Amino acid sequence: MSKKVGKKLLEINDLLIEADIEGEWKPIINSLSMTLERGEIIGLIGESGAGKSTFGLTALGYTKPGCRIVSGSIKLDGVELVGKSDAELRKIRGNRVAYVAQSAAASFNPAHTLAEQFTESPVQHGKMKMSEARKRSVEMFRLLDMPDPENIGERYPHQVSGGQLQRAMTAMALGSDPDIIIFDEPTTALDVTTQIEVLGAIKEAVKARNVAAIYISHDLAVVAQMADRMMVLRYGDLIEEGNAREMLANPKQEYTQKLLNVRSQRVGRTGLDEEDIQLNVENITARYPGTNIDVLTNVNVNVVKGKTVAVVGESGSGKSTLARVITGLLPPSQGSVKFHGRELTPALKTRPKKDLQSIQMIYQMADVAMNPRQKIKDIIGRPLEFYLGITGKQHDDRVLDLLRKIELPEDYAERYPLQLSGGEKQRVCIARALAAEPELIICDEVTSALDQLVAEGILDLLLNLQKELDVSYLFITHDLATVKAIADEIVVMYQGGVVEQGAKADILAPPYAPYTELLLSSVPEMDPDWLDNLVEKRQRGELPTSESLGQS
């Protein structure tokens, strides 16, 4: 290949992008610049609204509908992309620059097989004949460690698991031997154990082909495994840029430091009476109506008063179903739920108000957990009226009091949920739960939909409230970092059963249960060498893999 020497592969200068936000053009990328060398991987990091995806996609000369490039230049191998016609840009897309989307399940066309979609780019761009492209697909599927690479291409997207699809998408991006691949949060939608395997495969493949990449993610620890260089973005501005190792070791900006510190541990509560068991889930087996598969089998969980029990597991582990059983939404087929030693009726409808009041719930998506047509004061106020019969002036005072507790200004009482940010909404949901004066709050993935720093704030708030009110939490999450941060006790769930329950210190220290060890070892750490070391250890059999567990 005769490529010019001395020029940067990609050079973006002073790029200004505006978006149509309710009829007004507002800047979402403020004069950002970026350079990329051949074979280099740059990480774009930021929370939602940082503009990292928008910025990354410009390497394709592409902006999402409703966005426009106002000024600046994008040079690929010295050739300007801004202002090029669609026909000219098409020659670049999928050919010299390829894209890997966040949701492979939605980004693969359900009507065609993987191989058909793989061969499309190289054949359409005239790089290969169909037969060559087919051969190449097998080669690339093998490179990405996909099972049965010779035949998996004949499958349709919905016949392949999420982790495999994400690999297939990376393989497809490599198909036409591009100079640059843009990875847009490629592992965010995956379970943590799957994420690590896909991440390993992507890293190996990218290295093997020596292709340059733009890796977009909100997760600093993930980017740290992939990138040579990193750019931290916030609200369309550059916060910090530099060598990945240096930035991790020595972040210069306060915002980067904050992002780095999100996984700090908090000390568990001590000095509580271990015998004061509040909630007792005994031998629960449950299935959804109309199905014949048990989602939970023989599950036992205890919650001690005033403590936080974290239920951790991947998707399909049954952790959310457990919450539905405890609240009475899903009566179990066997077993019982006891509260202070007294058995609760299985179905919600037959539970007395007092029982309903003492167990409250907070949801993952605060947006849909609040009625958009009700004011905040009505949302928070309803439990006061409903359970405690408080009305009039006293009612209004209590609402304001609760707003102060969740650190929101008093005038929020008159607002509607739509006028609040994600974190503020979740705070209101906390206030609504507190208004009932419950003894136990079930928190179902309450921080998963939030940006890391906002999530941090919510966790702090929950812990402070616990100290003040002595309420217990059943904290359901897939995120081990969150578990480490707030749990007193941990319940590990896997495929509908409890793997183990115990104090945080015991669960998180050896000897580990094999699944717990797999889970723990899969959580990315802020160490650029972590992934390589992990892959090595797993290959040597020192750490379990999901395959080794599946066989056992």
Add this chain to the structure above:
Amino acid sequence: MKNILIDIVLQRLVIGIFILFGVSILITLGVEALAGDVCSAILGQAAEPATVAACQAKLGLNDPMHVRYGNWLVNAIQGDFGTSLANNREVSEQIGKRLGNTLYLALTTAMFAVPIGILLGVIAALYRNSAIDHIISTTTLTTISSPEFFLAYILMAIFAVKLGWLPAISNVSPSMGFLERLQASALPVATLALITVAHMMRMTRASIVSLLASPYIEMAKLKGLTPGRIIIKHALPNAWSPIIQVVVLNLAYMVVGVVVIEVVFVYPGLGALIVDAVLNRDLPVIQATAMVFAAAYVLLFILADMLSMLANPRLRHRR
């Protein structure tokens, strides 16, 4: 995989039979309400009470309702829908002839309307928000907003009265040759086709536009594919399912649309038959014709359901 398809077909058919059974009961109930004074309507207000009673006995109106329903159902399943009160002819024979005419009308219309409707829909979706799209969309909006008889009379005023090219009254008969028949039914076919094309175009456009927002279409763009290839290779295979539904549902719409159009053009079809029967209180004819309309409707709905399921790639290639 075969089994799943057969299961789906069987399941829908069973549902369809149950629905038709319910419909037959409902129609009987409706006709029952009509039956009250049918004899005095036939014989005139001045008729002797004895004659009226005899008439009622003849029609079996003295039997309890469930007995009459049972008799009707047993006979109907064997293809015997009784005799017309108006002209004493076999209802099944009358319906048979008329059904043929109506089917001819519907199928001829479909032959023109389906390809044109889908084509216009795809064009409008491809060039959405362009001048072509606006013209197509506005024209079709006007068409679907107009009552059938408005279009019918306008076409009649132009082509039959003003220009004298086509007959205003569509008198088709079995002895006619193909071209003669086509000319005789040109106006009702054109009216029906205008409306069907409009509906079909709008629904096709809507389903394709909603498809074009899917991530895999964005992915196809980012793979550098041409707009034509994106539509044909990536949008269309997934659009079949909704488009088939559009086509069949519009055929169902035509079932009802023919009623008014047949009346306007005095076309000897089922629609004109049921309107006449209703005005004459010809119970057996009403019951039978309504049943035929409902059956056509139910069958088409089931067909739409089945076909769109079969066209869905996720269902065709099971895990």
Add this chain to the structure above:
Amino acid sequence: MTYLSAIWDDLNLSARIGLGIVLFFTTCGIFAPWLAPYSESQIVGDVWEPLFGEFFFGTDQIGRDLLSRLIFGARNTMALAIVSTAVSFTAGAVLGFIAATMSGRVDQVLSRIVDVCISIPTLIASLIVLSAVGTATQTLILVIGIIYALPVFRIARAVAMDIEVMDYVEAARLRGEGLWWLMRKEILPNALTPLAAEFGVRFCFVFLLIASLSFLGLGLQPPLADWGAMVRGNADGIAWGFLHPIMPAACIALLTIGINLLIDRWVHKASGLRDDQ
């Protein structure tokens, strides 16, 4: 006033045209007795006097002023359609919400009944029922209202089901709220916007159905002016080259177009879809 002008600003050209058409006919309908030069039943001239002559739109098949009858027709036909649609929405939405909120057996029974009833084409069903029970104005309203309650039931149920799966409804259930609260406070306020757009769509259907029915001779009774019946009454004129039957038919078409233009925008906004790519 600022609210009204905000709405106006929000409308695009076609929606504004639609609004204009709807307002025009509504005004005609409300002020019919003052706007019409003659009464709806008065015979003022010869049969089918020409258009734009002594009488602006000529006279009808028995010599009544066509313009006056069109104006009164606006009043009668629109009022009938609005009231019928309102009946269908009240009945359909209440039952649909009940089915969605109670779910289980109640939902099953109601849905199956509607499945069967809806399999009889509306026009056929109304033909049979109306010829059985007569076409007094109240009967018309009731029959059309009930027949159109069926599709409204399905829509309302679907809308309520979409809301029903929201966490805030589950939160209210967990709180122990009763059925009445769930329907009134959680579901209804959120269902109003989609249902309002649907009201316009359904109004057009009802309006066209009424036009067809009265065209077939099962509408408002003479001498009440009714657009559909006026088309039928004047239909024979076509053969003689008179355009009189086209006039009321055009009114029906124009009003429906107006409503559709207005609603198109609304539905578009409510769905939040953007198709500018």
